[in-house]
Amino acid sequence: MKFFPLTVLLGLGAAGIGGWYKFIHLKPxxxxxxxxxxxxxxxxxxxxxxxxxxxxxxxxxxxxxxxxxxxxxxxxxxxxxxxxxxxxxxxxxxxxxxxxPKTVKARIIQLDGNIDGLIKDGEMDEYKVSYIFKKHIAGVTETIGFLPPEQEKGQPIKEDLENAGRALSTWCKKSLDAAPNDTIVANVKLLCFSKGFGDIFGLIKLRGEESLLLTNPNNLGDLNLKYNSIKGLSSWENDPTKSGSSFMSLYAWCDETQKKKFSEEGTFSNIYPKFRFRCLKTTRFESQAVRAA
Structure with missing residues (x-):
C-alpha cells in the first residue's frame, strides 16, 4: 500500500479526500x-x-x-x-x-470479407506467377528479401523462379501473422493472392483477347500474313521449338506455346513477348514497332 505524507492529506481537506477515495475505487x-x-x-x-x-x-x-x-x-x-x-x-x-485485429490476415478479412484468393501453403507455382508479374514494381524484391540474378547481355533473361517463389512464400506466411498496418496489408494483398491464371492462354482469356489469337478460325488470313512476315527472320528460322515450313507451322507453334506456364523459367521474360508478337492479331492500340520475333 502506498502512503502519502500527512501534509498532503491535510491539504486535501475532507471533501478532497472523499473525492480522491472515490476515484481510486472507481470500477466499470x-x-x-x-x-x-x-x-x-x-x-x-x-x-x-x-x-x-x-x-x-x-x-x-x-x-x-x-x-x-x-x-x-x-x-x-x-x-x-x-x-x-x-x-x-x-x-x-x-x-x-x-x-x-491482431494479424494482417484478420485485417484483410475485415476489409474484404474473406481470404479466398490467398495463395495456399505449398502452391509454389502460384507464388512464382505472382512474383514474375510483380517483380518490376519498385521495392518488391527488397521487400521479400530476394536478389534477382545478374543478366548477361545478349542472353535469355534469367528469372530464378525457384528461389523467387520460395522467398515470396516465406515472406507471405510471415507477413500474414504480423501485426497489421496499412503498408503491410497493401503489400500482402498485392503479392500473396492468386493471379487467377497459370499459363499464357489463361492470361489471354483474362485480358479478353481470345478473338485476337491467330489460331482462331476467323483469323487464319492474318496468320498467313504473319507467317510471311517472319519466315525469313533468323529468330524464326533458328527457333528449335518450331516444326514445318508453312503457315501451319506458326499455327502449331502458337497452339503449343499458349500452354506454357508462367511458373516455368523463362516463359514470362523470353517466350511470352514472342507469343504476343507471333500469335496475336495486331490492333490499332498496339505499337507497330517490331519486337523480337
Whole structure:
C-alpha cells in the first residue's frame, strides 16, 4: 500500500479526500463499460466482416464457448456486454466483441470479407506467377528479401523462379501473422493472392483477347500474313521449338506455346513477348514497332 505524507492529506481537506477515495475505487459497472474504458471499440451489429474476422482469428475461444458462426458470436456479446458480473468472461469478450485485429490476415478479412484468393501453403507455382508479374514494381524484391540474378547481355533473361517463389512464400506466411498496418496489408494483398491464371492462354482469356489469337478460325488470313512476315527472320528460322515450313507451322507453334506456364523459367521474360508478337492479331492500340520475333 502506498502512503502519502500527512501534509498532503491535510491539504486535501475532507471533501478532497472523499473525492480522491472515490476515484481510486472507481470500477466499470458493466462489461461494456470495462471494454470501453480499456480503449476498445465495440463491433457494431452491422459490421459483418468484422465479426467474420473475429471468428476466424479466435476460433479456439469461440469453440470453447460453443460458438460456430457470426450470429452466435453477436448473440454472445449482446447477452454479456451489459452484465455487471463480468470477471469470468471479460477476457473472452476482449477477443470476441471488439474491433482489434491482431494479424494482417484478420485485417484483410475485415476489409474484404474473406481470404479466398490467398495463395495456399505449398502452391509454389502460384507464388512464382505472382512474383514474375510483380517483380518490376519498385521495392518488391527488397521487400521479400530476394536478389534477382545478374543478366548477361545478349542472353535469355534469367528469372530464378525457384528461389523467387520460395522467398515470396516465406515472406507471405510471415507477413500474414504480423501485426497489421496499412503498408503491410497493401503489400500482402498485392503479392500473396492468386493471379487467377497459370499459363499464357489463361492470361489471354483474362485480358479478353481470345478473338485476337491467330489460331482462331476467323483469323487464319492474318496468320498467313504473319507467317510471311517472319519466315525469313533468323529468330524464326533458328527457333528449335518450331516444326514445318508453312503457315501451319506458326499455327502449331502458337497452339503449343499458349500452354506454357508462367511458373516455368523463362516463359514470362523470353517466350511470352514472342507469343504476343507471333500469335496475336495486331490492333490499332498496339505499337507497330517490331519486337523480337
Amino acid at each position: 459497472k458493466t462489461l461494456r463499460q470495462y471494454l470501453e474504458w480499456q480503449g476498445f471499440k465495440l463491433i457494431k451489429d452491422t459490421e459483418r466482416n468484422h465479426w467474420l474476422s473475429v471468428l476466424h482469428e479466435n476460433k479456439k475461444v469461440a469453440e470453447d464457448l460453443n460458438i460456430s458462426n457470426i450470429d452466435e458470436i453477436k448473440w454472445w456479446c449482446e447477452v454479456h456486454l451489459d452484465s455487471e458480473n463480468y470477471e469470468d468472461f471479460k477476457v473472452s469478450a476482449s477477443l470476441l466483441c471488439i474491433d482489434n
